[in-house]
Amino acid sequence: MSTREAILRAALRVIGEQGVAGLTNRRIVAEAGVSLGSLTYHFPSQPELLRQAMLLFAEDEAVRLGGLAEAHRAEGMTVEAAAAAVDTVLANLPLGIAEIASLELFLQAGRDPGLRDATARCFAAYDELALTILRALDIPDPERLAGPAVALVTGLQLRRLATGAPPATPAADALTILVRGAEPHRPRE
Template sequence: MAGSTAAGMSAREAILRAALKVVGEQGVAGLTNRRIVAEAGVSLGSLTYHFPSQTELLRQAMLLFAAEEAKKLTELAETHRTDGISVEEAAVAVEQVLTRMTFTTDDIAPLELYLQAGRDPELRDATQRCFAAYDELATTVLTALGVPDPQRLAGPVVALIAGLQLRRLATGEAPPAATALTMLIHGSNA
């Protein structure tokens, strides 16, 4: 994309996508104006016009990611929704989806931004929105499965899946998600 913005993409969106790519490749510490404008194919003036501070750029990039992630996950949930599916079958389906996922710089960028939100409280509203979307999706799926009190369980389910994915990213090994999800939903007696 370097050299010119992608067709049909505004300069603002190109900058946000470039920021996510750079963060995924270099981390937040590697996010420089020079790298962003080179990747986005925009001028430095365009970058500073749209985003007067790096915090605002990171916040808006996280919000873009959150909106797109929520849409993608909702579509994924719909494709795997089946009437009468058991919790165990749903857990196996989740494990299969997680195992097939590859980690690209696009997948690493949000993790970097979550960590940055721990350092910069101004980013927390964006990360809270992202996790709220995950929680809402988990609540929807748990409700469809007939799990009692799905809102109470949604946060722990999201945390378990995120933790398993982080472990997979760090170790290269995919721990079994189905057993862990089933135990969490049914209790340790499952």
């Protein structure tokens, strides 16, 4: 791992533990095991450090979600099977410093428009995974449903992270309700 990447990963850990407000040069260099000069050489400003950390997180997410998307391109998948697969993935995701760091950076992007391109890349990866699954399910107008599906999953994960408990309605059930509600109503025979 390069010094630059070590600094970025250290910044993400510090953000996850202390929040953006707790991100200091001393904490970053202690966490990364680098000199202050290395930090300021690679990142002369905190906004640039935050932007690059978000881009690294987005790149990691795109790779991780790309693998999930490939695994779910199977033909003949049912809505229920897809929802159960998403539920399993969510249940197995660790909820810790990395997830808190990403949420902190998403919130910071609300304050700092310079971070929005990086957060847009991350959400584009989420949308692409949703689109891949919705297309595999042959759901009509998947582009219209991808954003709400991502919002639903993100909200459920935020709730799980904030409360420490799974939501009362499992993600599989919530996604099935969302997708089934989006399907055109067919007359009963």
